[in-house]
Structures are given as C-alpha cells and as structure tokens.
Amino acid sequence: MIASQEETPIFRALKKYVADSVLPFHVPGHKQGRGLPEFTQFVGQNVMNIDLTAVEGLDNICNPISTIKKAEELAAAAWGADYAHFLVNGTTSGIQTMIMSVCAPGDELILPRNAHKSATGGIILSGARPVYIEPDIDDYFGIAMGISVEKVVRALQQHPRAKAIFVINPTYYGVASPLADIVRVAHAHGVAVIVDEAHGAHLRFHPALPQSGAEAGADIIATSVHKLGGSLTQSSLLLVNEGFVDPKRVKTVLNLTQTTSPSYILLASLDVARKQLATRGYQLVDRTLQLASWIRQQLSEVPGITLLDETVLNDEGSMALDPIKILVNTRELGISGHELERYLRVHYNIQAELSDLYNTLFLVTIGDDEQTVQTLVDALKAVSKEREQCNIVKYPTYLPELPELVLSPKEAFYSETRLVSIDKAEGEISAEMVMAYPPGIPLICPGERFTREIIDYINILKKEQLNLQGTEDLTVTKIKVVKNPAQISLPQESFARVVG
Ligand SMILES: Cc1ncc(COP(=O)(O)O)c(C=O)c1O
Numbered sequence: 329m330i331a332s333q334e335e336t337p338i339f340r341a342l343k344k345y346v347a348d349s350v351l352p353f354h355v356p357g358h359k360q361g362r363g364l365p366e367f368t369q370f371v372g373q374n375v376m377n378i379d380l381t382a383v384e385g386l387d388n389i390c391n392p393i394s395t396i397k398k399a400e401e402l403a404a405a406a407w408g409a410d411y412a413h414f415l416v417n418g419t420t421s422g423i424q425t426m427i428m429s430v431c432a433p434g435d436e437l438i439l440p441r442n443a444h445k446s447a448t449g450g451i452i453l454s455g456a457r458p459v460y461i462e463p464d465i466d467d468y469f470g471i472a473m474g475i476s477v478e479k480v481v482r483a484l485q486q487h488p489r490a491k492a493i494f495v496i497n498p499t500y501y502g503v504a505s506p507l508a509d510i511v512r513v514a515h516a517h518g519v520a521v522i523v524d525e526a527h528g529a530h531l532r533f534h535p536a537l538p539q540s541g542a543e544a545g546a547d548i549i550a551t552s553v554h555k556l557g558g559s560l561t562q563s564s565l566l567l568v569n570e571g572f573v574d575p576k577r578v579k580t581v582l583n584l585t586q587t588t589s590p591s592y593i594l595l596a597s598l599d600v601a602r603k604q605l606a607t608r609g610y611q612l613v614d615r616t617l618q619l620a621s622w623i624r625q626q627l628s629e630v631p632g633i634t635l636l637d638e639t640v641l642n643d644e645g646s647m648a649l650d651p652i653k654i655l656v657n658t659r660e661l662g663i664s665g666h667e668l669e670r671y672l673r674v675h676y677n678i679q680a681e682l683s684d685l686y687n688t689l690f691l692v693t694i695g696d697d698e699q700t701v702q703t704l705v706d707a708l709k710a711v712s713k714e715r716e717q718c719n720i721v722k723y724p725t726y727l728p729e730l731p732e733l734v735l736s737p738k739e740a741f742y743s744e745t746r747l748v749s750i751d752k753a754e755g756e757i758s759a760e761m762v763m764a765y766p767p768g769i770p771l772i773c774p775g776e777r778f779t780r781e782i783i784d785y786i787n788i789l790k791k792e793q794l795n796l797q798g799t800e801d802l803t804v805t806k807i808k809v810v811k812n813p814a815q816i817s818l819p820q821e822s823f824a825r826v827v828g
C-alpha cells in the first residue's frame with residue numbers, strides 16, 4: 329500500500345538514526361561533523377548528523393527496497409508518473425540517462441537546437457546522432473522559444489528511424505511547446521518523448537501553469553526539484569512512464585551515470601519538498617503567481633523596460649508561458665542584460681538568475697514574499713529613472729544561423745584535434761562546445777562548422793563579459809577543432825540535418 333503524502337520516509341529514517349545515537353564506523357569520515365568542526369559550526373550540527381550513507385535502515389539508491397523506494401513511490405504519485413528516481417547530480421545526469429536509455433550508438437534523436445549542454449553530453453556519451461529542429465525565435469528578445477507540432481511531424485517524416493523526441497518543458501525563459509500534441513504525434517509514430525523539465529518541477533501543482541511532462545503523457549522526464557520545487561541544489565527527479573520505454577533499462581542506465589554515494593541531505597530535501605508540494609503545492613504556487621503578477625503589473629508602465637509576456641505566444645511552437653519567470657528586456661534603456669545584472673548587484677544588492685545581451689531573468693519562487701518583490705520592483709523603477717532612455721541597440725538581437733553539422737558530436741569529440749585562434753576558426757569543425765552560462769545553450773557543438781556569424785557573436789558575448797564555457801581555453805581565445813575531418817568517414821545518410 330502506498331504511504332500518505334504527509335510521510336517523509338528518508339527524512340524520518342535519518343532523524344531516527346540520529347536519535348538512536350548510533351556509533352558510526354562508516355563513511356563519511358567526518359563522522360557527523362566531529363572531523364570537520366569549523367564547517368560544522370557554521371552549517372549546524374543537524375546538517376552534519378544526517379550526512380550519512382547507505383547503511384541499515386537508510387536503503388541503497390542503486391537498488392532501493394525500503395526507505396528510498398517508498399520515498400520514490402510517493403514522488404511518482406505526486407508528479408503523476410509510473411516511477412520516480414531520485415537524482416543527486418542534478419537534471420544533467422537525468423538528461424544523460426534519458427538519452428542513453430533510448431538511443432544506442434548511431435540512433436537518431438530529434439531535439440531542439442536550443443537544448444541545454446547536458447543534452448549534448450548525453451549525445452556524446454550515447455553516440456546518438458542529433459536531428460536538430462530549429463525552435464521559433466523571438467527577434468525582439470533575441471531568444472529561442474518552443475517547437476511546433478508541424479516541425480516535429482516533418483522531422484519524423486524525414487527521419488522515420490528516430491528513436492525519440494526531446495522536448496524542453498519549459499525553456500529557461502519559461503516558454504512551453506505544445507507538448508501533449510507532440511506526444512500524440514510521436515506515439516502515433518511509435519517514438520518515445522523525453523522531456524527536459526529542469527525548469528518545470530512546479531508545473532504539476534497549479535493549473536494556470538503550462539502542462540507538466542507527466543500530465544502530457546511523456547515517457548521520461550527529468551526535473552530539477554532544486555530549481556523551482558524547493559529542494560536543495562543538485563537534487564532532481566527522473567520520472568518514467570511505462571509503454572514506449574523500458575523502465576528497467578532506464579534504471580540500469582541510471583546506475584551507470586549516478587554516484588553510489590548519494591548525499592542523504594539531498595535525498596531528504598527531495599522527500600520534504602515532495603511532501604510540501606503534494607500537500608500544499610497549489611497554495612504555494614498560487615501565491616507565487618500572485619507575486620509575479622504584481623511585479624508584471626508594476627513594471628508594465630516603467631519606461632524602457634519590456635517584459636516577456638503572453639503576447640509573444642502563438643498557436644504553433646510557443647503555446648504557454650510560465651509567468652513566474654520575469655524576463656526584463658532593457659535594450660530601450662541602452663543597457664545590456666549583463667550590465668543590468670551587475671548594476672543591480674553592485675548598487676542594490678540584488679542578484680538576478682541570468683542575463684544575456686539585452687535580457688535579465690528574475691525568478692519569483694515559493695521563497696519570495698511581498699517585501700522581496702517590492703525591493704526588486706523599486707530597484708528596477710529606479711534604474712529606469714537613472715538611465716536616460718536612449719534606445720540604442722548596440723548589438724543585433726537575432727541569434728546566429730544554426731551551423732552545419734558535419735560530424736557526429738561523438739566523432740568530433742573523440743577525434744584528433746588542433747588548437748586555432750577563434751578568429752581564424754571560420755570553416756573549421758569544432759571539437760568543443762561554446763556557450764554562455766547560464767543559460768548553457770551551445771552556440772556551437774562538437775561536429776559543427778564555424779561560421780563568421782558565430783565567431784562574431786562569440787566575440788560580442790566576450791566583449792559583454794558574459795560567462796562563456798565549454799572550451800578548454802577558458803578565455804575562448806583558442807578553440808579545439810577537428811584535425812583531419814576528411815579522414816573520419818561516416819555514412820552520409822546518417823548525418824543529422826536541421827529541420828527548419
Ligand atoms: C534547460 C536546462 N536543462 C537542464 C539543466 C541541467 O539541470 P541541473 O542544473 O539540475 O543539472 C539546466 C540547468 O540550468 C537547464 O537550464
């Protein structure tokens with residue numbers, strides 16, 4: 329019989345272990361904080377007391393049969409899936425697991441080109457061949473949006489042997505694609521749907537939000553409970569539905585990618601966050617939505633500030649928006665997103681979630697209240713007053729055209745490489761990813777050919793001091809490219825193509 333959502337099996341078992349005053353002759357070696365007094369003093373004795381490991385009563389994450397199993401069953405029921413697996417290495421490990429579960433080397437995976445770098449990681453590890461769908465682009469904000477059913481159908485027609493479709497639900501900026509319809513057409517073609525729900529742990533708990541992956545009938549869903557569901561950083565969930573994927577296979581792959589020493593602090597935080605969402609999720613999310621709506625209303629009249637709102641939606645690729653993500657565009661104030669992020673930090677002690685060329689993203693969550701949102705609104709109003717409106721668009725807001733994919737990401741990643749100056753990389757095939765982080769969407773992936781436009785865009789991001797990642801040269805002055813692309817022979821028909 330399934331336990332009540334009021335229960336927290338892992339948290340309870342940890343508290344019992346502490347209450348029993350068990351004498352630990354096991355890892356972790358700090359032995360409930362005694363071996364690390366400076367740290368213990370700061371974080372508190374209780375945190376160290378429950379930093380335990382897989383011993384009697386605490387189950388084992390690789391093959392859960394008691395405490396963890398019960399907690400995972402409760403999570404599956406709360407998110408509406410057949411199975412749930414707790415993850416302690418973020419949604420990144422969930423995304424790698426999803427891709428490796430559905431794709432063997434050489435299999436095709438259909439995915440939007442704005443997928444997070446963890447998807448590129450999953451593609452390299454599995455040896456899958458990506459078939460990229462170009463997402464809709466919003467030219468004013470300069471961001472990638474959702475993908476339409478029509479593009480998915482075209483991709484399936486052009487790649488009938490594809491093993492799965494990967495959907496982001498929603499994007500970092502909160503834009504959701506028509507997921508239920510995508511699931512319907514994919515399943516009609518006998519193809520599984522895997523969902524990156526890193527930014528959607530809360531969706532399930534309020535009807536005003538975009539539909540969650542499990543509700544839409546997707547087959548595997550990786551969700552960062554730590555991002556918007558209230559648990560501790562790195563704790564995520566992998567949800568699995570029976571039918572188009574083999575749940576046993578998914579668990580086997582997960583055991584390849586996940587640690588054998590999970591943090592029980594993270595596991596317990598998942599347990600308690602699940603209880604909170606399952607029992608009070610609607611009220612908590614509802615209040616968050618009210619706070620976000622108040623911010624939106626307050627900022628709607630502020631000169632020089634434009635918010636991403638429902639007017640950008642359409643009935644095609646971008647169906648719904650998560651309103652708790654406040655994306656502020658300041659191009660009409662003549663300041664970049666990064667400048668605004670730094671300005672708010674230095675002058676107002678406010679830290680945004682991310683910034684890009686013209687946008688700054690602020691997340692309103694179950695941890696906010698009237699005072700925090702008032703402080704943010706006051707600061708943004710003050711910035712608008714302090715800055716003369718100049719409407720100088722310093723940089724183009726369109727994103728560079730998608731590059732040609734010449735080699736599979738795995739082939740390029742494992743190929744012989746040489747280092748070239750980024751400015752001389754035009755025409756070369758990249759052996760690395762380059763992305764601004766966050767949001768972590770690669771501008772170029774291994775196997776893709778550098779264009780002048782991509783190089784110029786990277787240089788603009790460098791000039792704006794956005795945090796570029798993915799390359800061995802941390803300054804992104806030099807880039808690793810494939811040494812002898814002609815010597816790597818792949819069957820032409822299996823090269824991925826972008827479905828526009
Ligand atoms: C769209 C998207 N997918 C996946 C991830 C990876 O999630 P995690 O940080 O939980 O590993 C992120 C992280 O920011 C993300 O933005």
